[in-house]
Amino acid sequence: MKIKPHSLSATEAAVHIAAGRLSSVQLVTSCLDRIAETDGAIKAWAHLDADHALEQAAVLDRRRQAGYATGPLHGIPVGLKDIVDTRDMPTQRGTPIFAGRQTEEDARLVELLREAGAVILGKTVTTELAFVHGNETRNPHNPDRTPGGSSSGSAAAVAAGHVPLAIGTQTNGSVIRPASFCGVFGFKPTRGTISRTGVLQTSRSLDQIGTFARTLEDAALLCDAISGYDQRDSESFPHARPSTLAGARAEAPVEPELAWFNLPFNDRLSDAAREGLEVVMEGFGARITRLDPADQLGELVAVQARIHEYEIAQHQADVFNSHWDQISPTLKPVIERARQISRAEYEDALAVKASAESFFAEFFQDYDAIVAPAAAGEAPAFGPATGDPIFCTLWTLAGLPCVTLPLLVGETGLPIGVQLIGPAHRDDRLLRTARWCQTHLAAEVA
């Protein structure tokens, strides 16, 4: 094979592995080589044990050769954000407080990855406690820029060809924004689709799991493999999940109805992002409707912040109380502010969140998807801040499925994503619409 295996999509690699044209050891070796070449500059990985990864790959190759059943990710390496517990690797959560932390159990999603036949390649760098303070990872397109956060290493590793698939989490904009900054697909399904058992809890009401990949199908493939009901997760729902891979592969039976919201914070968009989005919307023509929603929608940003901050201060109170001196100067003022939020303010915020969910449930009676920015523009400069998440906040608050497509290019040639948001529990339809958008826009350009 002339193409280097690390550059294959997971879907392609899985076909080659099933056909015996590629082994998991070859694929993992190619990924490890790519990491060795480039991760000195990028620093996407918090933990990587090449021998352990190759050992998993060898076991999977032997099982396939012996004719055992194989899962949808058989032999495919996956990166895990370093807040997802694994029984065979440390989980440091982006803070020296948890250096060397080792759990006895896998997170539920890791169990499902193992059952699906994935190779757990390693842990990717997260911001401190998956919140505001960025760590060492650089944007693979430009080392002077941030990869975004909090799923910094997952986005960067997929973009750099280190691994075809990676897991992230999003409480505000932590999947969609780094995917946009790194030029990959980011997909956060409906809240509760993927279990959070064994994943650092930053906000019980808002934390959601998502996937990174270099194709839409791959993002869906990974999502389906780890989706499922888990009664230990308060947001998990006891119902069937739609096949998002089927959605990503489906032709839309009719052209979709799209919406664009003129939101008060749209003035934060960079010129390139604004112009790029205009071109996209012209491409959609009559399929897209520009709406001026009530101002209250913009106010949801504060509601998200109140819930997020109140809950992390509660859930991680022991960490903050016992290790305050090891908390970054970026995070400290946020926690100090969070501690001032009263129970009543928090409960009011939850009530507003519930009414936002009702609003969107009704809204999506008439529309297939909202088109929105994924981020304000190109990745900003590297530093403790990882960029503005505001273009993700509303959808995450309401638990809606979102996907970002790497369609635009910024002022300095760096990627910018276009986000699509769909109705809750119709993740397959969102990806079908995303596929239509990709195809339609490509045809417009051609």
Add this chain to the structure above:
Amino acid sequence: MKIKPHSLSATEAAVHIAAGRLSSVQLVTSCLDRIAETDGAIKAWAHLDADHALEQAAVLDRRRQAGYATGPLHGIPVGLKDIVDTRDMPTQRGTPIFAGRQTEEDARLVELLREAGAVILGKTVTTELAFVHGNETRNPHNPDRTPGGSSSGSAAAVAAGHVPLAIGTQTNGSVIRPASFCGVFGFKPTRGTISRTGVLQTSRSLDQIGTFARTLEDAALLCDAISGYDQRDSESFPHARPSTLAGARAEAPVEPELAWFNLPFNDRLSDAAREGLEVVMEGFGARITRLDPADQLGELVAVQARIHEYEIAQHQADVFNSHWDQISPTLKPVIERARQISRAEYEDALAVKASAESFFAEFFQDYDAIVAPAAAGEAPAFGPATGDPIFCTLWTLAGLPCVTLPLLVGETGLPIGVQLIGPAHRDDRLLRTARWCQTHLAAEVA
């Protein structure tokens, strides 16, 4: 529909529900009517709340109508052996000791049933602590006979048309034997295929989950829906499960190689069972080889008993210590004997079990399946004893997948099953072979 819904197979009902020709409420109502008509005599149900079942069905019907994703068992009622925990129904475990026992959590397999869209119809009668002392259930073919045990109610309920699918467990012969006595399909997949988290532990090393249905496909459909890795279960394995439904639907590419073991306890077979099995083997002709395995194979029966008894005495020591006066006179002497087994004897037994597993792994290099009796003959008289499990013991000990097909008829017209046993982790191939056997024997008779 002229056919009463309760008489449909699960596979058929699922097709009708998906097409909108049948609602889950109609199906569940039909099952409840059938239960009301016949369960006075059979007593298959330990807990049944018609309103709660209909409520689940109505929710599932509404979700389907609203276009939400549906699982493989959408709207299909399932019965659960009364040792499988449910958060919405009591789990009494066949003993007054646990009358009204209510857990806060579902068993793992119940989570998977809910995700698959099943209606949890109720709890079926088990023997006392899923062991030797039978409870009130009667054989639906003849109320003077036992339905077998320990999954008495599950087998009887499926046979009586109360429910198309039910869950059982097997530590010795508790799925295959009652399925044989009640004239239904019983399928116990490879040990560790289905999680036991939230199921009464009688023997950590031997307890295995199985399914009851009126067709081979249905037994597989249910198995696939609840299969999966669960690190909380010491026997669960972190690998993909083969699709047993695909196996049950597959044409065998070549005619299978079958084996019959002349075992020392084959002299326990009734005349009708022996003669029926002879006819079956003649039907297989050159495809079956009769073997005289080493006598040690017969000695495995004592090894299974030693492990089973030692472990239940350990796992349930608190129950036996605190409630000895509520233990049946059937079980008491077994536990008294169990308490005499030394740790060394137990460990020796585990070592023999491991070597039996190696023996079978090698044996199945040359054969697709072993053909064996499912039971000694027709169901014996109703009473605390639920029949001889010896024809299941070896395969359960070795954790092999087994299925019984209701092919034979006994002296008084009651059903007798024919058992097929396959190599571990090749459950799809076992069901493919079972399908071949059914088709082949039907053609021989025609």
